[in-house]
Amino acid sequence: MKKIPLKRIMKYMKPHMPYLVLSLVCSLIYALSALFVPVMVGESIDLFIGKKQVDFNRLWSILGVISGLAAAAGISQYVQGVSNNRLAFMTIMDIRNAVIDKLQKLPLAYFDAKPSGEIVNSVVADAESLSDGIVLAFTQFFTGIVTIAGTLVLMFVYNPLIALIVVGLTPMSLFAAKYFSSRTHAKFALQAKLRADETSFIEETVYNNKTVKAYGRERAMEEKFEIIDENLRKTALDATFYSSLTNPVTRFINAVVYAAVALVGGLSAAGIITFGGTITAGVLTCLLNYAGQYAKPFNEISGVITELQASAVGANRIFSLLDAEEEPSDKDGKIISGPGNVELDNVCFSYDKSRELIKNLSLKVEPGKHVAIVGPTGCGKTTLINLLMRFYDVDSGAVIINGTDVKEGTRHSLRDNWGMVLQESWIRKTSVRENLTLGSDIDDNRILEAARLCKADGFIARLGGLDTEISDDSLSQGERQLLCITRVMLSNPGMLILDEATSAVDVRTEVKVSGAFDLLMKGKTSFIVAHRLSTIRNADMIIVMRDGNVVDKGTHKELLGKGGFYSDLYYGLVE
């Protein structure tokens, strides 16, 4: 069982302390008032002696007490519920905000190493589960303990013998519940696995239904499905049945306890057993009521513990994210700006420090020059971009932009120099405008002008203008890419990075987009990773990379003249 990082949760709970105190006070009031209601009911029962023997004055005052207790219990339970919600929701809100803030400060390496779903899960699902855990713990844990203790005390006061019977027998129902839940756990796990298998079979054959039908495999697939499904049915039957045994069995054990209390209580009340002292019919009613409900707080507490285990796993994931090392601060960094000088001085870098990647790379690019980076997949092209943007820091050597080592400048000022279009176009689910400005305040005319230059105006108009809500699926690949180019065009940076920006676009769209690129790149220092040879050929400098190293650099003519890797690559590309 994972430990719950209580101390750290408390830190976030601290500002909401008043709710916590209120919750605890209310749960104490609630549990105690609720406990005394059956006592009062018992006392009033004892007034019902027979014809013309009911003491109405006494009955009235008892009923008055009951209504007071019920009102106190009701109100305190409501206040407790509301404070618990407040406490949990606000604490979790603070934690979520802290995580998002943290995400902005984590190095890119963190995102590249972790599946995106995992991070999203921490912010959403893990936080929700922690919130559920907090609510449940404060609602049921403390109340449960007070109720159990109070019941025990009252039972012992009334009749120690009956108290002993209840205390002795009730654990049986807890053991039974535990027994069944641990037995069914394995069955549920198996069911989940078989269900996942079946789902993936369904997905496979439904998403690729064309192949199934083209090859006339319909019946064969149905037969296969039936075998898988029969297994699932049997397991589901097992799991469903065994898990449904818990309730009848614990109910039976509680009924036995109830009968035992009725017996011993009845015999004591009749004066046949005198060991625990005699009791009245009203006390018997009260004790039967307790016996009927004694198991409930135990079940609730064990439920809380199960829930908390789930919460603990999530909480630990959240805190490990919050503990991850941040990028070094650049608070006192210099502002980087200038015409677009880029220099790499003896740069070494690798992701996995045990495996060398970029080694002693030096490079000088004058303002306005276009640099094409070529090489086979995995040669380090994208890595070079990561270093230029300072998404990663070099291991040794220096990246110098406009005369400043990027490590000495602020990241924001460095990145203000760059415009970047990546292979994977990133579109968020919001309006066209928001996608282009990313929240900056830019005049509509300027946006439309940039869109026109990038040939994106046509489809934006077709979509219904800048206010249209868009998402990844509502646009074609080419349209997404055009928006990304417009986005960079709007910010009008001094230098550019284009990483395979047209590789996923079809041939006819590429023609359109490349015009926009030419316009964008005019007069700007540009680094281009491309597969289109005309782009490469027109570059002022070509860097040929292989296995993380720059194996050659020069103009197209020079490199081709030398023969070697570049010409192999070049002729390979054009076949």
Next chain:
Amino acid sequence: MKSFLVFFESRKTQSLLAPVLKLCEALLELLVPIFVAQIIDEGLPSGDSVFIWTRCAILIGLAAAGLAFSVVSQYFSAVSATGFASSLRRALYAKINDLSFADLDKAGAAAVVTRITGDVERLQTGVNMGLRLFLRSPFIVFGAVVAAFCVDAIGATVFAVAVPVLAVIVFSILLAGIKKYKISQSGLEKLTLLTGENVTGVRVLRAFAKENEETEKFAEADEKYTKAQTVAGRISALMNPLTYVVINFAIITLLYIGGIEVDSGDLSKGQVVALYNYLSQILVELIKFANLIITVSRAGASGKRIKELLDVKPSQSFAENEIISDSDSEIAVRFENVSLSYGDGAKALDGISFEVKRGEIFGILGGTGSGKSSVLNLIPRFYDATEGKIFVDGNDVNLYPKKQLRDKVAVVMQKPFLLSDTVKNNICFGEADETRLAEAIEVSQSADVIASKKDGLDEEVRRGGSNFSGGQKQRLSIARALYKNSEIVLMDDASSALDNITERKLREGIARLDKTVIMTSQRTTGLKCAQRILVLEDGKAVGCDTPENLLKNCAVYREIYDLQNSDKEAE
């Protein structure tokens, strides 16, 4: 929901017995307060220990019988619920294979998967709960009221008032809670969306230095969500206190009425206790019942969606009898003025006419969305033309039975798909003819692929074909099409992931085959071996001729050609 009854058919007895047995259990539970009342009224005053002992023995007997009824009932309901779900899943799965692609597109593949998995699962839970509780909970509530009336009509009026009041409170709080919960849920979805965007877009956001804005944006959405959550929580938090107060008010009234009646000699002490005990039973069952209604209504929504899918009438029908006289026409495939629109959308193909000769290698060229795949889809009737006619081997495709038509045509899909099975089964789908297999492997250039795997032809393909690269998958799916031994092979951009040398070898191999081949590509280089090429743009034919003539006469062809070859010529 009548139409679902047929899925209970095979387990009718269990499905009927489960609720009946549950009812018996409830009946036994209702007897308990009566025996407790007897102990108080008769056992205590008389001091008769045998009487008390027997009454307690009866209580245990009731509990034991209840346990037996309940266990058997749980078993039966589990049997019928899981059995029901299984029959339903199989029917749905078979249904998919009956539907045409147009039907499936309309339903949506992802939605169909959800129907068979999640929706059936929810329905199963609903059925299981329903069989167990649908009779029990109302029976206990109403049974307690009836029993109370039997004990004392005047005292029972408290029940008659309390039960409806409690029911109204419980249901309205639950319904209001669900509504607010839905609102807060959409807030949570927004948080998920924003976080996801922050993670996937981290490079762009940092490149534009938008970190602080993102944090603020999230905090804003977070606060909205937390508020909605608090509102929803406030409503749910009312449930327990409110019902508690109402029940206690009922108890106070009951005790007061009880006091009067005992004083007048109409009621005994034990009977008051019995009434009190019945009252306590009601609340628990009422809340259970309300929750059950929610589960069942959720299942009902799933059931409705499932029914919609089951009720879809396949939009395609095929002929029953094989066409005996394969006309030995020289034309393998002919399109006559064919148009196609998917669903309600614009025309994907518009007035297309062309002929493919037997044994010819025929190319279709065009960009994304130009209609290349659509042309191929029509030949094996994956879709039906909206207008015009298509002939295969001289006969209208609509006259063929399904099997005969699809045996004639082998298709290589644009997105190659390998099943989680061995490589061999993926190519042959069943018994293998070794000579044909060897030929298919050779021509499709799959020998390298198979040799590179530890178990060769017996290598297991992992889910989604994840242990094979795109190019490897393409080659294997070409092998599959060639193995099928059909006269006509359709290749939909099927060599896009192959390197140049492999592609050339593949082309040469295909050219040697005695088959009619129709292949599509975005690039002129991909159609090098085609004798004639149909050029498509926006669903219209803009040229259909030999590559040489196209270069002279077709502007679109020339444009694509130039773009791909300019680099080379510049040398």
